[in-house]
Amino acid sequence: MQEIPKDTLTLAQQGDIRAFEDIYRTSSGFVYTLALRVTNNRQDAEEVAQDVFLKVYKNIRKFRFESTFKTWIYRITTNTAINAAIRRGRRAMREIEYNDNIQHTHGYEPQQEKIEKDEKEQIIKSMLETLNPKQRSCLVLRDIEGLSYEEISRTLKININTVRSRLKRARESLLALRKKGVIKNVL
Amino acid sequence: MYCKKIHALINSYIDGELPGKLKEEIRLHLESCPGCKQLEQDLRALVIKPLKESSLKEPPADLWFKIKAAIEKPGPLTSFVDQIIAGINIVFPLRKPVLAFAATVLITVIAIVLAIGIPYNSRETTAMDLAEQAEFIYSLDDAASVYSGNGFGLGTAIEEFLL
Structure with missing residues (x-):
């Protein structure tokens, strides 16, 4: 993720909603991807991303440039996502699956390419599912x-x-599972 | 270098997180040890590559509008509390809201005390209290006399002394 210019952050700290929108446009993909990979669930990831940006908006005045903005927003995202993943784990609900190819693909995509993309996506999801949220966030x-x-x-x-x-x-754990064939080897 | 040590450091080696000398030692070992070389290749191909190649995901298009709506229309309670906190922060620009809140509470208590005065500090109040207490003691004395006069006494020495 590219760093947000200091001017934009300063304007956002003064309550400028356009500056905050710039921050959102620059960082939302990274925040959402991180949230999606840590929670491994599309619905949770969306809620986490929304929660993260509301926290950022509420607390941006407290951001004192002691760390980079990237580190700060990643920290908020990781903590929020880990908590969401733990809550979901406790509820032991896995009924909501995500399929980003259906939800977020825009325009024409050749069938073969789409199948390969789906398979790769499924492998990543299966791999991450075997880890706990803290290991997942590190990885x-x-x-x-x-x-x-x-x-x-x-x-x-x-x-x-x-x-x-x-x-x-x-x-090591992922490698062992892939070698055993627990996680499909197609790559 | 033993293979066991290589296994412990192989991830840091792959990630380029080892100092130059150690990195070189591992590189030389990998050239001469097929088992460790295989481990390195497997980690790269089966674990790291799929993750690295995964694309960035964009959030749903309406997410920004949801966030904007939540920012612009806070709940009435949240808005009220926020206004109080913002007011406190203007008066007491302290970094910790707890300290600002504590300072506000302290000053409010002092202001109330100064405005209405400390209880029992006026002469009238004190005189009234003393009169009430005297009346109460007097009623006790009456009751004791009644009980002893109607044969309710227990006949103890202290009773005789007092009554």
């Missing part, structure tokens, strides 16, 4: 959002060695 921040260990450590407010161990365990 998503690293492999999907592309953050460094140091950035993940600051975002999640955890020790860098915890980042290392969570990533190691998550990847």
Whole structure:
């Protein structure tokens, strides 16, 4: 995610709704993707994203540029998404599936390409489903959002060695499952 | 370097999160150890690649309008509470709202006390209280006399002394 210009943030801090909309347009894709991957549920991800932007709007005056805005919004998103995932886990409800190809595909897409995309999407969903929300958030921040260990450590407010161990365990567990064929190998 | 150590560091190696010397040691080991090389390739191909290749997802188009509506139309209670908090923050520009709230409560209590005065501080109130207390003690004395006069006494020495 690209950093938001300081001028835009300052205007948003003064209550400028257009500046806040700019922030939304720049960061909503990243926030939604992170929320979707951590919750692994489209409906939860939408609620989390909405909640995140309302929290950002309410608290942006308190943002003092001590960390980057990217770290700040990722932290809010991860915490909100982990809580949503834990709540869902407690309810043990998995009836709502997401299908982004139906919901968010715009325009013509060749059939074969669509099938491959669906399969890849299903693999990612199955992989993430086997992890707990904390491991998931580490893995998503690293492999999907592309953050460094140091950035993940600051975002999640955890020790860098915890980042290392969570990533190691998550990847080892996923590799074992993929080798056993529990998660389909099509790539 | 032992394979076990490589297994512990392989993820940091793949992510480019190791210092140069250690990174070079691992690279040399991977060139000579087919088992560790296979592990590296499997991690890259089966775990990391699918995640890295996943596309960015866009939220539903109406999400911004939902957020904007929620911002522009807060509930009446939220609005009222927000206005109070905003007012407090203007008067007491403290970073912690709890401190600002505590300061407000303290000042309000002091203002009330100064406005209505501390209870029992006036001479009239004190005189009234003393009269009421004297009346009460007198009624007790009456009751004690009645009981002892009608044979309700227990005949103890202290009773005889007092009555």
